Amino acid sequence: KFTPVHNMNGNLEDKDKNSDDERIRILQWNVLSQALGQNNDSFVCCPDEALEWKRRRYHMVQEIVSYNPDVVCLQEVDHFEFLKKALKTQGYQGTFFPKPDSPCVYIKDNNGPDGCAIFFREDKFKLIDTQTRILEVWRVQSNQVAILVTLEDRRSGKRVCIATTHLKARNGALLSTLRNEQGKDLLEFVDANARGAPVILCGDFNAEPTEPIYATVMNHESLALGSAYSTKHNQEPSYTTWKIREEGEVCHTIDYVFYSKDRLNVEAVLKFPTGEEIGQDRVPSLKYPSDHFSLVCDFSYRDPKSE
Ligand code: NDP
Ligand code: CA
Numbered sequence: 001k002f003t004p005v006h007n008m009n010g011n012l013e014d015k016d017k018n019s020d021d022e023r024i025r026i027l028q029w030n031v032l033s034q035a036l037g038q039n040n041d042s043f044v045c046c047p048d049e050a051l052e053w054k055r056r057r058y059h060m061v062q063e064i065v066s067y068n069p070d071v072v073c074l075q076e077v078d079h080f081e082f083l084k085k086a087l088k089t090q091g092y093q094g095t096f097f098p099k100p101d102s103p104c105v106y107i108k109d110n111n112g113p114d115g116c117a118i119f120f121r122e123d124k125f126k127l128i129d130t131q132t133r134i135l136e137v138w139r140v141q142s143n144q145v146a147i148l149v150t151l152e153d154r155r156s157g158k159r160v161c162i163a164t165t166h167l168k169a170r171n172g173a174l175l176s177t178l179r180n181e182q183g184k185d186l187l188e189f190v191d192a193n194a195r196g197a198p199v200i201l202c203g204d205f206n207a208e209p210t211e212p213i214y215a216t217v218m219n220h221e222s223l224a225l226g227s228a229y230s231t232k233h234n235q236e237p238s239y240t241t242w243k244i245r246e247e248g249e250v251c252h253t254i255d256y257v258f259y260s261k262d263r264l265n266v267e268a269v270l271k272f273p274t275g276e277e278i279g280q281d282r283v284p285s286l287k288y289p290s291d292h293f294s295l296v297c298d299f300s301y302r303d304p305k306s307e
Contacts, residue, residue, distance in 0.1 A: 024299045027069035028202035030292035033076040033114040035104040042246045045281035059289035061086045073164035075204045078114040094119035097132040125151035133189045137181040159197040166204045183213040198263035226261035228297040232269045242282045243291040270296035
């Protein structure tokens with residue numbers, strides 16, 4: 001039997017009250033592409049059954065719906081139709097944008113390209129606008145993408161702009177520069193399309209907080225972004241992914257939820273499971289379906305008078 005290994009923190013415990021008010025609960029998660037996870041990642045301690053689609057897909061859906069998020073931002077989605085169908089039964093509507101040359105399509109028996117997806121609760125939000133972008137590096141399209149949606153709260157009429165991305169993976173100075181350039185293009189894309197709405201920008205940035213891209217995001221003048229986990233705990237978490245590949249164990253922070261710090265307050269964030277709870281084989285595992293943890297954050301609108 002699957003039991004979520006997360007600990008709840010603060011207001012996240014009132015998960016059923018969530019849809020009643022103006023609060024926005026967002027779940028950010030690199031779900032692990034089915035094709036890549038089974039054929040490319042070489043997770044050495046993960047049992048084969050844990051990666052079987054027929055089993056894993058329900059863990060993915062369970063992980064998402066158990067937190068009752070208002071908005072869901074996902075990366076490495078290569079089974080959008082399944083997620084769309086499953087999440088529709090729970091009241092969500094979604095959009096998908098694939099990578100132009102996804103590594104998934106080179107894998108035998110793949111299910112198409114992977115990409116980013118955003119889902120939102122239809123009873124809470126009206127969709128105002130959807131934009132997609134193939135991120136550019138020095139004005140040339142790269143293989144990484146972003147999606148942006150502008151949502152309007154059906155009760156209050158307040159708007160929020162949600163964007164998500166999955167930046168270029170792997171280490172090295174050149175790739176760190178590439179991610180920084182992708183990030184600059186991403187910020188320009190968000191700034192051009194937010195149209196005055198508060199922004200929540202989340203994703204798998206494939207960069208630790210010490211990389212240039214982190215400072216580029218945090219120092220963007222007009223967007224004025226903060227990082228939700230860092231605001232709440234005065235520092236980024238110690239890890240957002242923890243896996244053992246053939247080349248060794250990897251445990252670091254590369255996923256973030258950035259937000260307009262003058263327009264939104266962070267009310268609560270979901271704690272990650274401890275090393276002990278995760279277990280020595282790390283993730284993915286029979287208990288947890290991805291190599292990245294889900295980040296869950298509650299935001300409230302800031303009273304303009306208090307600024
Ligand atoms: P990225 O470098 O961004 O990585 C692609 C995926 O690989 C990510 O989802 C990433 O996951 C995962 N990954 C990162 N590190 C490792 C690792 N050590 N072991 C296994 N998987 C890892 O790739 P691009 O999007 O730039 O695409 C790769 C390019 O390679 C494409 O342009 C494609 O054309 C090409 N390609 C060609 C093939 C061929 O047969 N011709 C086969 C495969 C790819 P995370 O973000 O979670 O770290
Ligand atoms: Ca991956």
